[in-house]
Amino acid sequence: MNATIHRIGRDAEPSLDPLIALVAADMNLVNQVILDRMQSQIPLIPELAGHLIAGGGKRMRPMLTVASAKLLGYPGNRHHKLAATVEFIHTATLLHDDVVDGSDLRRGKRTANLIWGNPASVLVGDFLFSRSFELMVEDGSLKVLKILSNASAVIAEGEVNQLTAARRIDLGEERYLEIINAKTAALFAAACRIAAVVAERPEAEEAALDAYGRNLGIAFQLVDDAIDYVSDAGTMGKDAGDDFREGKMTLPVILAYSRGNDEDRAFWKEAVLGRRVSDADFAHAVSLVQSSRAVDDTLARARHYGQRAIDSLGMFPGSAAKDAMIEAVEFAVARAY
Amino acid sequence: MNATIHRIGRDAEPSLDPLIALVAADMNLVNQVILDRMQSQIPLIPELAGHLIAGGGKRMRPMLTVASAKLLGYPGNRHHKLAATVEFIHTATLLHDDVVDGSDLRRGKRTANLIWGNPASVLVGDFLFSRSFELMVEDGSLKVLKILSNASAVIAEGEVNQLTAARRIDLGEERYLEIINAKTAALFAAACRIAAVVAERPEAEEAALDAYGRNLGIAFQLVDDAIDYVSDAGTMGKDAGDDFREGKMTLPVILAYSRGNDEDRAFWKEAVLGRRVSDADFAHAVSLVQSSRAVDDTLARARHYGQRAIDSLGMFPGSAAKDAMIEAVEFAVARAY
Numbered sequence: 119m120n121a122t123i124h125r126i127g128r129d130a131e132p133s134l135d136p137l138i139a140l141v142a143a144d145m146n147l148v149n150q151v152i153l154d155r156m157q158s159q160i161p162l163i164p165e166l167a168g169h170l171i172a173g174g175g176k177r178m179r180p181m182l183t184v185a186s187a188k189l190l191g192y193p194g195n196r197h198h199k200l201a202a203t204v205e206f207i208h209t210a211t212l213l214h215d216d217v218v219d220g221s222d223l224r225r226g227k228r229t230a231n232l233i234w235g236n237p238a239s240v241l242v243g244d245f246l247f248s249r250s251f252e253l254m255v256e257d258g259s260l261k262v263l264k265i266l267s268n269a270s271a272v273i274a275e276g277e278v279n280q281l282t283a284a285r286r287i288d289l290g291e292e293r294y295l296e297i298i299n300a301k302t303a304a305l306f307a308a309a310c311r312i313a314a315v316v317a318e319r320p321e322a323e324e325a326a327l328d329a330y331g332r333n334l335g336i337a338f339q340l341v342d343d344a345i346d347y348v349s350d351a352g353t354m355g356k357d358a359g360d361d362f363r364e365g366k367m368t369l370p371v372i373l374a375y376s377r378g379n380d381e382d383r384a385f386w387k388e389a390v391l392g393r394r395v396s397d398a399d400f401a402h403a404v405s406l407v408q409s410s411r412a413v414d415d416t417l418a419r420a421r422h423y424g425q426r427a428i429d430s431l432g433m434f435p436g437s438a439a440k441d442a443m444i445e446a447v448e449f450a451v452a453r454a455y
Numbered sequence: 456m457n458a459t460i461h462r463i464g465r466d467a468e469p470s471l472d473p474l475i476a477l478v479a480a481d482m483n484l485v486n487q488v489i490l491d492r493m494q495s496q497i498p499l500i501p502e503l504a505g506h507l508i509a510g511g512g513k514r515m516r517p518m519l520t521v522a523s524a525k526l527l528g529y530p531g532n533r534h535h536k537l538a539a540t541v542e543f544i545h546t547a548t549l550l551h552d553d554v555v556d557g558s559d560l561r562r563g564k565r566t567a568n569l570i571w572g573n574p575a576s577v578l579v580g581d582f583l584f585s586r587s588f589e590l591m592v593e594d595g596s597l598k599v600l601k602i603l604s605n606a607s608a609v610i611a612e613g614e615v616n617q618l619t620a621a622r623r624i625d626l627g628e629e630r631y632l633e634i635i636n637a638k639t640a641a642l643f644a645a646a647c648r649i650a651a652v653v654a655e656r657p658e659a660e661e662a663a664l665d666a667y668g669r670n671l672g673i674a675f676q677l678v679d680d681a682i683d684y685v686s687d688a689g690t691m692g693k694d695a696g697d698d699f700r701e702g703k704m705t706l707p708v709i710l711a712y713s714r715g716n717d718e719d720r721a722f723w724k725e726a727v728l729g730r731r732v733s734d735a736d737f738a739h740a741v742s743l744v745q746s747s748r749a750v751d752d753t754l755a756r757a758r759h760y761g762q763r764a765i766d767s768l769g770m771f772p773g774s775a776a777k778d779a780m781i782e783a784v785e786f787a788v789a790r791a792y
Contacts, residue, residue: 244607267591282499
């Protein structure tokens, strides 16, 4: 028997559609839980939460919970409530992120903090976070509770880490990876892992799904970082240059700074302090990340993590779910091309 | 055998000291958990959290968990970790409250949001909240998790309710009580109730301790509201007039408005819109709440809830713990005199 080797980049035009089709029926049930459980007698809560929850997000994390459950042939329905839990945690994080960053656009729409103000965004985020724990407690698995409460603490720690790293040109790739591991990848990992818990699979399969989610999450984030320096307006609801104008430390900046000459470094130092926000500045930044191959190598790093995500599925037999999860990785890393 | 009747107001000079003495040894252990578990590799987290946690709070809620455990003769130590959990939830709430209110002083000290900024306060609050759930999960009681996750959701809902009620002169006493029930009393109730859970006592004792905490919490809040219109600077770390100048809707305002003539009402309408912030305005407000007996009756309401708190302990046999818990109620309602 031949080895089954899936090399990343095999698919010419990878798509998220197989994953979406795979989970569609379950996601209807997940969405029902989300809509039911974001209700409150205080009208502002569903109003504000619904703005973001109904606002065109891909629901990537709950989709991963559902897809992982499919991969394992899980016949039950506990994962619907838990997938909703994961989306609530994510939504709470986004609400607080937008307050912290003072963002006014997300996914091409005005942010909740812009419409309802920072106080409402902070408090509705707290509500969704608390509600997510209520849902987990209803499910009743201490193991799931441990995974998701730990992920939540790691995310919050990562957010504080990122805050203290803000505008620090000397951040370095290692610390940056620590941050996105905590901020982004931890919840991707938990979303996948909990499917193995409800399906009562051995620890090795839990760990494999954790690794799939974690590496996919890192790849996603790195490609998002790269897109800021290459895409036309509108990709993923982000405009090119948003990160740059906010002085965000991302891997393209870290690499371009590290590889640049004194003049380039002076430019980047000014940029992360928010003093280079014109279109000409952004054009110069793009030329620097291109000439230093910083974007290419950010994408190469993303492919590395994407390959690890794919290989982490090696222990699972071939299935439509596995194919869709592999293609989702391909899609994630191909978005910037 | 005679009935045991404790009428509130019996103690001439009630003190919190018996409660503090009762729980002192346990509170050392609780404080150790708090200090251990607010640590993080991200220095900003213990720095900011420690500012508030070490900052002169009475630790009323964890003291209530410990006192309730004493009342029940609980011989174990699970309540130390859970008391720390309660304090983390409370601290997270305070951090977010100060952001929401834009406060610059708490307990006579500069607020964390003033020193480190709103983003750090939001994120460290999230961390403490997540960490509190991790601690609960370590304890491993789904019943405790249910009580505290529900309390957290109720608190968040109450905060949003209060936000939407802000500067609404027509709030009314019923809705105001709903808000403080959720914002303040729910965590007092949960702090007491979980002691009965770890001590494995019957539901009726759980409910009794819940009622003790809830009524004490309401009484505390009402007296805090009254103090704003009577105290000299410094009581409870609050200055007289703080609530007034922030246009906060509290029971003294609700009663004075409801009992006032057209001219008084016009004044209160302006005040809650933040247009009456001078010393003369505050002096006028004090004269209105006095002449309308709004402060007296706020305190009468507080005594009503205090009496209910005391009576809820009726099923427990006499003990030093019970006496201390009763005197704590007396202390709570006597603070304004």
